Amino acid sequence: MRGLLTILAYVLAFVTLTLGERIRYDGHQIWRVIPTSRIQLDFLGILKEESQKFQLDFWKEPSALHRPVVFKIPPSKRNEIYIRLGLQGLVPEVTLKDLQKNIEKEDALYTQKSFNGLENFDYSKYHPLSDVNAWMEQMANSYSNRVELFNISSSYEGRTITAMKITGANSSDSRPGFFFNGGIHAREWISPATVIYMAAQLIEQYGKNQEITDLLDEIDWYILPVFNVDGYEYTWTKDRNWRKTRSKHFLCHGVDPNRNWDWEWCKNGASKDPCSDTYCGPRPFSESEVKGVADFLNSVPGRFRAYIDFHSFSQLWMTPWGYTTALPPEFPVQDKCSTTATDALTAVHGTEYKHGNIASTIYTASGSSADWAFGAAKILYSTAVELRDTGEYGFLLPADQIIPSGEETLQGLLAMAKFILNNP
Template sequence: MQGSYSVIKVVPRSVEDVRFLQGLLQEHTFKGIDVWKPPSRVDSPVAVSVAPEILPVLRGLLTERGLEPKITIPDVQKEIDKQTIHRILQLTDGVTFDYSQYHKLDEINAWTKNITSVYSSLASMFQITTSYEGRPVYAIKISSTNSSASKPIFFFDGGIHAREWISPATMMYMTNQLLEQYGKDVQVTRMVNEFDWYIVPVFNVDGYDYTWTNDRMWRKTRTKHGICRGVDPNRNWDFEWCKQGASKDPCSDTYCGPSPFSEPVVKGVADFIKGLGSDVKAYIDFHSYSEVWMSPWGYTRDLPKDFDMQDKGSIQAVDALKSVYGTTYDHGSIANVLYTASGSSVDWTYGVLGIKYSYAVELRDKGEFGFLLPADQIIPTGQETFKALVALAEFVFNNP
């Protein structure tokens, strides 16, 4: 599908520029455009993947407006090929799991089974729900025996948007670190002893599988609603559902669905988290890309009553993250640092369940590669994000 698509970036310099871009890029104005990062505010880069026949037209309209479009990825398909071809060359021996490469869903499921077997004294695997197409959604529980029966819970998931491959890759890396470093690293050991950890490596299993078999840039689930397939699983949660930052068009990448929790994977995970009760003290939904650590709200730019403490947690996380490779993350509420999005997981976990420390994290990078982050950045991303995760866990534990 992507062929010789290109990704272009443009930076709006005024409110009028933002409005112009929003009108220009609204759904169905152009066919052959995939919005990677939508126009939201002044000085925030906008990124779109553009079909070759549309590129000169779009560049002309932008230039006429006085904007300066820049091509950041000349050939999207070439970058996709780099990820998959390099991976095939690297995985010929099949001896050990390679955290430095992206993996298909069946390989991730096999890894889940294997790692919980290797670390059976700490970890267990279970099916959290079933997808629309009948695939199991697996989760991992990590719990040490050196603690009381009832502990606070830290829950995190990845891959809610199918094309964001760095997210499941980072989930796996961090899970391995929690297990491997237990009993070796003092801080990690303390955090595993103090929390029960629940991890969903791949949330949107149907969509993720589809990115490997059909369309690398697919974002949504694979349910059938009207003439188009898929719902944005991060617009489908039953809190401020389908308001600003979501679409009622079934063909849109931000389609909220015909009703809240219409998506089996969303309802299944939500029901499970709700069933854990008040023990859940922190929730993180890992995405890509933009390098931002965000707290509620997504549906409005107004700040919630707990924002100061939430943001202090974000600061602890991003400071720890920066200490590894110098990667600088922004932080703040979702609607203020990224864009408005209603019906999101984080707004639901905070607004409905009252999980104060609810976060959405956009991993590497800031847009050079976007959703096509090269595999050689998986390990560095995992290392710095794990440092942030442990720092945040310590903050949450000390500031209930």
């Protein structure tokens, strides 16, 4: 019966989108609960397994005691889930009372939808993919001695995945490379926005800020603002809450691009259900977006000293492993780097970040980018970062936090780069 309900729900969604309408979330709320006992945690785990039955969308999965669990709930299920939580001694905190109203507020106040040149590009707003691409082209034209664009791959829907190479003086293939990307999960808008802000600072502050100048003269920076281009576009046109790619799988669309890497693929923390938000795909590297980035990172063995995958939300700075809580032998130096980065980040605005290995710090996830970059590509300083916030707004972080997020994360990035240069 559950399978039939799931299929009917996706058929309805397909019909709605075929008619050209955006998915609405009127009356949907975001709830947060904190399990304080093993019984409560196990109950939330069962609720997560039954999420399709109850039409719940877990924004922050149950993983450990005293760690918040955040999920979206439709109005039709509120009473039932409230009672079920109450029987376990859990009282939900409503962090967003009406998701649709927040989406409409975001659309009206927080986004810039037309590109009018670099001088008018508002870094304090969220931007659609067309503006991001136009901004990259203008940056490459205006700073042609320091910025070069290159194509990573093509997406499932045929969009070009464009990245930037930012350098200082005397760039060469013998210099260490530092690669970071945003937007691997489509709805995490603060990720591309923060990456764009940091890229702009690296470009524009060269020759003005000594720290940035020195690091660009020693490292070649490779930056991919929007990894999941199809999914990101879809969040602007059809469904603000979309997470995956847009490849087709029976009645469902998309693969989780952070479960599709060929390292401990589709084990703990990933799903084989094509309708799940953590669907690992029919095979490793089935998604052209993922395969393209992996091929690029492998193109010059030993070139890349660091890889960072920027996500949201939770305020975490993490290193492998994600597929297991077991620690690699290199974890002490990796975590020391994370400590250096988060200390520098916190010093800017006081924002507190936790650090550690992925599986113990957030949850178990197999087939992830950070695990593959470390395990297969041999990039020692492979990192997954969860940006602001800790759950108050989640994926709908107001745009007035973009600049503060960019400022603090940039300092973490620079501190990390200096640590890596001193600890090869």
